Amino acid sequence: MITFLNISMLVDAHCHLDSIKEYKLSDEVLPVTVGYSHSSNIKTLEIAKRLRIPFVLGISPQAAQKEGLVKLDEWTEWIKNTRPNAIGEIGLDYHWAKNEEDRKRQHTTFKKMLDLAEEMKLPIVIHARETISEILDILKERKFQHGIMMHFFSGNEREAKRAVELGSYISIVPLHSKERRKVINAIELEYLLVETDAPAIVRLPEDVKKSVEYISEVKELDFGTVATQTAKNAKKFFRI
Numbered sequence: 001m002i003t004f005l006n007i008s009m010l011v012d013a014h015c016h017l018d019s020i021k022e023y024k025l026s027d028e029v030l031p032v033t034v035g036y037s038h039s040s041n042i043k044t045l046e047i048a049k050r051l052r053i054p055f056v057l058g059i060s061p062q063a064a065q066k067e068g069l070v071k072l073d074e075w076t077e078w079i080k081n082t083r084p085n086a087i088g089e090i091g092l093d094y095h096w097a098k099n100e101e102d103r104k105r106q107h108t109t110f111k112k113m114l115d116l117a118e119e120m121k122l123p124i125v126i127h128a129r130e131t132i133s134e135i136l137d138i139l140k141e142r143k144f145q146h147g148i149m150m151h152f153f154s155g156n157e158r159e160a161k162r163a164v165e166l167g168s169y170i171s172i173v174p175l176h177s178k179e180r181r182k183v184i185n186a187i188e189l190e191y192l193l194v195e196t197d198a199p200a201i202v203r204l205p206e207d208v209k210k211s212v213e214y215i216s217e218v219k220e221l222d223f224g225t226v227a228t229q230t231a232k233n234a235k236k237f238f239r240i
């Protein structure tokens, strides 16, 4: 059990420390590091144990597509023997799916990961690209109970509201857009998380400040209020 979360700390709810060279923890930000393939999961676990930080393990749709299904059972068993804070990132990504076979692989893997999360009673971190409605339909139909985070949310206001109705948190990256602004406005602070997805769009988990600033600007709240509440939300979601 991780006990060092200080509530004055910001929580970066989603980053990939296995892709950041020689990352050093600061006392400002608690990063939640996330795997996306078997080899990334192995590195993620090693880093998280060393830094004593929360971690998330799963097989992403991109990995499902690239690496196939042959070892899916083995990878899943491996995750089962760890104690992640959530299963992720998992989901469906039709941006990269070239054909029906790719989609099928993604679906098989996603289902397997949902079964795993249910078996382990763990929340899930969702990667959705061009698939938000479909994923929400699947989760609704399964009556998924253990908590949902829509990572790098890039849907519209209506989709965000529907996700929250299904018990999801909406995670905000520091990228400004009209749509994201509407989403921030429409969703109560109690259902928002902040993340960097570093090193994908910003360099470091410390850049999560920019997400906090974005929300405080849109919602006209002070930085401290947004920082504290989003850290509380992350603490609740990841059970830290």
Ligand SMILES: [Zn+2]
Binding pocket: 014, 015, 016, 034, 089, 197
């Ligand atoms: Zn990610």
